[in-house]
Amino acid sequence: MSASAVEPNAPTRDLVLRAPKVLLHDHLDGGLRPQTVIDLAAEHGHELPATTADELGAWFEQAADSGSLERYLETFDHTVGVMQTADALARVARECVEDLAADGVVYAEIRYAPEQHVEQGLALDDVVAAVQRGFDEGMEAAGGRILVRQLLTAMRHQARSMEIAELAVAWRDRGVAGFDIAGAEAGYPPTRHLDAFEYLQRENSHFTIHAGEAFGLPSIWQAIQWCGADRLGHGVRIVDDITVREDGRVELGRLAAYVRDKRIPLELCPASNVQTGAAASIAEHPIGLLTRLRFRVTVNTDNRLMSHTSMTDEMWNLCEAFGFGVRDLEWFTLNAMKSAFLPFDERLALINQVIKPAYAALTAELTGP
Known part of the structure; x- marks a missing residue:
């Protein structure tokens, strides 16, 4: 059921494609074009499980569609493996x-782990510089239609989080918007990296934490109350603290109420969540309930290659599953833009000059004069 009033006309997929979108949770190493993986693998002698772009794209999707986050993460051996030189990263x-620009994204924060791209001798600074070069070239080619920033990720099973946090602070005026930790949650709580988070807080720096995807409420609680996360990467398991009674009444536990009251953004990734088993299907994804309860919901792609998805796909699938309309899509987009790790004046400019006018035009297109 739509979170807003009933839409006078349902959006078409073409309209969803043309709608401006804001993307907060997308992994650089999870969004390669299959042909690019093949090209780079040939250059660097990396063996792949398929030889054509179509076959490789299908392999990634099938390998990721396992219901296991750990198995899902194994697919990155082939993308990270070909991203070990400055030119490849760029x-x-x-x-x-x-x-992303072709998909109607107007602002994106793209995350990756610099420590995973140093196997052939690049320094961490070299990695960040190469990615920024590529982003700058892409933004220039897009003619100002999209703004992209980096999120530097530390792997939660490694011990380099302080080093990556310092790197994020060093680059924060040169294209890096914030910090993240990622990787398998079970056995690797965010509190293992408390020194990095305390450092970032002292430096007035932004950070998000992967929490509440494959692991439940304790992961979310630690990310917020111990580590001070600005946003929750996924956070879908907050639904475990919400009870829907047979009579339709909804009761929020203390943690869920806190997350909603504090407007802590949830970086929800529906297609990915279904693949990793966090949701049984798009139609059963907690995003429907969380939207109805007015949590700070955002819609994201996570890994476009592995999930064979895009922002248009994600939003269109939600429209079909929940009856969301243009006003709902605008609400998701504004939630994301408000939650971005971008200076306030820049966020406000995108909201008032790009997002709201575009959605007003799309609404008028649907409703007519």
Whole structure:
């Protein structure tokens, strides 16, 4: 059921494609074009499980569609494996911006782990510089239609989070918007990286934490109350603290109420959540309930290659599953833009000059004069 009033006319997929979108949770190493993986693998002698772009794209989707986050993460061996030189990183970053711009994304924060791209001798600074070069080239080619920033990720099973946090602060005026930790949640709580989060807070720096995807409420509680996360990467398992009674009454536990009251953004990734088993299907995804309860819901792609998805796909699937209309899509987009790790005046400019006028025009197109 739509969270807003009933839409006078349902949006078409073409309209969803043309709608401006804001993307907060997308992995650079999870969004490569299959042909690019093949090209780079040939250059660097990396063996792949398929030889054509169509076959490789299908392999990634099938391998990721396992219901296991750990199995899902194994697919990154082939993308990270070909992203070990400055030119390769710049190409992947440039193509990422091109693909997002073509999908109607006007602002994106793209995350990746610099520590995973140093196998062939690049320094961490070299990695960030190469990605920024690619982003700059992509934004220039898009003619100002999209703004992209980096999120630097530390792997939660490694011990380099302080080093990556310092890197994020060093680059924050040169294209890096914030910090993240990622990787398998079970056995690797965010509190293992408390020194990095305390450092970022002292430096007035933004950070998000992967929490509440494959692990439940304790992961979310630690990310917020111990580590001070500005946003929750996924956070879908907050639904475990919400009870829907047979009579339709909804009761929020203390943690869920806190997350909603504090307007802590949820970086929800529906297609990915279904693949990793966090939701049984799009129609059963907690985003419907969380939207109805007015949590700070945002819609994201996570890994476009592995999930064979795009922002248009994600939003269109939600329209079909929940009856969401243009006003709902605008609400998701404004939620994301308000939650971005971008200076307030820049967020406000995108909201007032790009997002709201575009949605007003799309609404008028649907409703007529």
